[in-house]
Amino acid sequence: MFVDKMAANKEAIAIVLDVGPSMNQAPAGVATPLETAIEGINMILQRKMFSESKDEVALILLGTNDTENPLSDGDTYQNIVLKRSLAVADFDLLQMVQSELQPGDSSGDFLDALVVAMDHLENGLQGKKGFGTRRVILFSDMGGAFGDQELDTIVGAIQNTGTELNVIGPSIEEDNDEDGDAGGAKADGHVKKEKTPQQRAGETMIKHILDQVNGECYSFSEALPALSYFQSRQVKPMAWKCNLDIGGVEIPVNGYSKVKEFKLKQSWKKVYAQDSSVAPGTLRTYHMKNEEETEVEKEDMVEGYRYGNTLVPMSEDDKDNMKYKAEKCLKVLGFTKSEHFKRHHILGDGVLSITAEKDDEAAAVALSALINALYETNSVAIARRVYAANSAPRLGCLFPHIKAKYECLFWVELPFAEDIRTFTFGSLPLTEESLANKKFQPTDDQLKCMDELITNMDLTQALEDEDGDKDEALKPKLTFNPYFQRVYQCLQHRVLHPDDPLPDLSPVIADYINAPPSVVNAAKPCLERMKQLFKLEEVEKNKNGQTGESMFKDNEEEAGPSAKKPKLDDGDLAGGLQNMTKAEVTEVGTVTPTADFRALISRKDQDFFDEACKQMQARVEQVVTDSFGQQFYPKALDCLKVLRQECVKKSEPNSYNTFLPKFKDTLIGKGRRDFWDQIVKEKQALITKPECEESAVTVEEGERFVSGEAKEEQTAAAEPEETTDDLLMEL
Template structure:
């Protein structure tokens, strides 16, 4: 199986828009857009899409039914009232203004079939000598209400077929009911009216032509929503060529193409516009010292500086050049690993690249195909080193096989270095029985089931319907435009054409992207009600605390009544009493060390064991609930206090038992970093050297061995005797 992949080569397109401006196009009920207005709106959308996409496609505008005649085929009574309003060329601002202000409905009718002939002739003549054009398209916009002659239908069909020109017709919607007189009129307005006999004749002719040339017909109601979105600029695919090296002897010539990349606007807000177009706007930047004279400094006398503390360290261009790592362009496989070892959250970089064999190299295609299939069958991926060119830094990434029915390739994703990974450790949720923390927040089975049902009903993979009524995915990336860019383009085109008016409201089509699909919301209404019942929310009123200012405030200008003074004295006594510290009954989370020492000092039987048990639970809770190492210092202080008191009261066995169990808990809960800190701070098992009921020194060392990462200082504390023993 050879390694093939499909890529679209961007070829230019020549488009001729044929617009019917006859009197029938200007007729509509009051309050309803005429076919002429709808057609002009569609043309504006086509032109704007080409402009914002910076397309090099060329478009011409031919008017059918114009007051004047302006076309090279006009002779005698033939091809009258047809004019080329804008010859074939790249869309510019003048073309937009022409469509917006100069194109009006006329009082004479024209033959739309003659308009097709004029458009075909104009495209053929205008494309003479131009290279890069691979497509020709005719777009006819008419309500089919004008008269036409059918004597050239066969020639028109043959000409379209021979020139491989695509024909698209945008007109009022027509179907079987329309032919019976029960159809609707302009589908964009939603008004229903019977079609005229002339329109039915035109519909029959259009259907015949479309069947012969395999063209497409769209109603205005279908065309306008499809044209409402601005397209991004076209990018010609450029291959990154480099041999894929596997070991010292295998080198496969490959081409890399960017598959997905973050889209950035080419437009910049740094440029400025002068209200007087005759004035030239330029930029002038000067540099000055921060002194009284604001002395100007020449740009050649400056170098970049980087702050190191309060000192600016100069860094010249030569320094930066010498500092760069010099690497040669390469693409080397470092090794292979299971695909599940590469997590999706570890795929980084600014996009995805498709790797295929070099075009035309059959040997490379066979070799790369063998690699792809071997990786696919063994569920493996390749870890590779990539250097884009000699000026680039090396990157490490993975090559994942991708096989479809008609092509296969490798996907390249960059992988993070250690500095790129954010080390966050989160406490476990109180869902499982073995988690002892936050038991009161454990959800019930009914609550879990309610949330699970909500997630199921919010599934977007089957929320929509295709043309056949079958469930399909909504908001697919390939069909979903970025609403931010669409709104920006909408405002830009409005400001360009209407410089003095306010910006328009958000387009309803763009607003739909910002709202959940209606089908999903309808399916989730029952889930929302269930969630409100299962997760009852109560407003917790915060107790008002009496401040010292309010408690001791007295009015010095008047004598307080006796009853008020007695009440104040009562409040004063109560306030002072509340300031006294309450009796400690358990080890709290605010001051656990002080609470533990208070309980330990109480001379009651079994009070020490109870206090140690509470302290152990509090240490475990603080560590497991810590956001990263946020509360590790507090937990370590508690652990040191517990160890000290256990040594003092000859209860080393109780502490050692807790530490052994605590170690297993830390490792299972991904808190190994706290155990490493315990080892470095020497807060592990109590040995016999510290307490008579402790463990032996060998057991203490065995407990710590291989578990902590020793720093250079601890490594340097090895005694001479230990070094001799190792020798």
């Protein structure tokens, strides 16, 4: 029987639950088959409700003390109750399953229950449209007596109506298997119970039926993990019809949402409930801002925009006239190589699948030619898309997608210039040989250890099935958002138990946010090696009671006698942590670079001053390069100020004047011109002759350098001038 899945995408489900005596027996401390079955039904209803499914569900009880079903005539179809007619799953049904189902004292015939379920599906779907699938789910351990007089009729009805039969309860073993799973008694995987002859006979019968109708059977232990997943939201696909315009050639196409972001529909509202017995609601009124608070009808209001102190009214017609007018279209603007399409340029909240108009052979041939041409030339199309006349135009990329059974174009949105944010991040010092970064360079052992950690935590081979085959863990298609699942869990609990606190996180949800045990065990040896290779040292607190402010207060001073304090006298070692810290400075660090620089140049070795200047220059360049935006600019500017100031004091302007032109070229080349603008604004450019007699840069040359007119002259200007003694030596 052919069913149009596009038009008929709803499912009718009849759940048959055995509540007979055999379903309520289990060893102490083990859930009974009835309890396990109720948990499974609860999970099915959760999937239907929280996925906003329009599927309809009916509940039929087997093995009840009374009889209530349309087929009962006093002698047949006894101990069967139609508890809930076919309808969309809701909280009333969920609450009924949770609290109103009680075990019965009489055994029922599960074959009769299947007939009642089939009859109810047939009658319940009369006059209803959109149902493409019928399903009967039987929860039973087959412990009751049954009659097989109408077996062929039952099998024929299931086959003719296309009904799918699922049985959840026993584990149907092979003939040579002596051990079995007695219903739910093995639900926890630790307890086995020998099946009764009646159960084995029932299993033989249900296995025969399943073989005839291609049905499926699951034990409770197999079914519950699968039912733990909430069903993904079912959406009826609606085509976006348009013409694909390529230079005047138009191809009728349909667009279907392939992937789209899912959002919870419910919105949390705060309301004041005066009477707790009445459902809370909202009432909104509008009032003028005057003493009387005059109420105004919504129809008498108009939106306004503040322009200075004036409110400019804007009617709906005004707002419509302000909008950009565009026609619905999908127009190709041009083509480019696929390598120019970067993954980080993908924008929007989903992917659109573009296919040819249905039953249009010419459109299918034309679109297929375009798809294959893009694929063979390794190209993509850049297109303009307008969803509707009142929509804003979007820029996007069309790239080919070819499979064995179908081919299409995928549309993803691309950013405009205003959508792009350019952030520059400093790279790891893997090959940096400067004194500033060398100590942070990872060793070969550290890199190898990290590479092994990534390999050991690979999720593509993290799961192992019963046959020993490896499979991927946390597949996106099977992994649901734990936030949504937690909201669903709490909503269900609050409806069923309004006065109880919210439950703990479900283990099923916890599995989404925790690493698989196999991955953790495989990575343990590598993690132990990481502890040895990446040693973490605990920083001891100041035991002398000295505060950080008193220790580093000298670092904030621009100049003064404090800059020369690092020199230790004979009795200074007893002076506390402050002097000991300053005595150990060997290079310009990243924490307090200005203090380190002053500590180094306080030594009387001239060669050490040149080395300290080089370190400070490298540190300034590193801080600017590693800065996230302008985050570290103030620190780099302070370092530059101190460097310039000390070069003037030491009468060594050439060191600064030689560095600055190169630094300017570096800044402009790396897109950091905004820092150069700050240097100019703070007047930290070249050191001129009025500032330092040893400088060869005049005021005019300094101004030309700042304005960008002089570039290469600074290197020559930085060379030392010839003295009178040099001229006499040449004679």
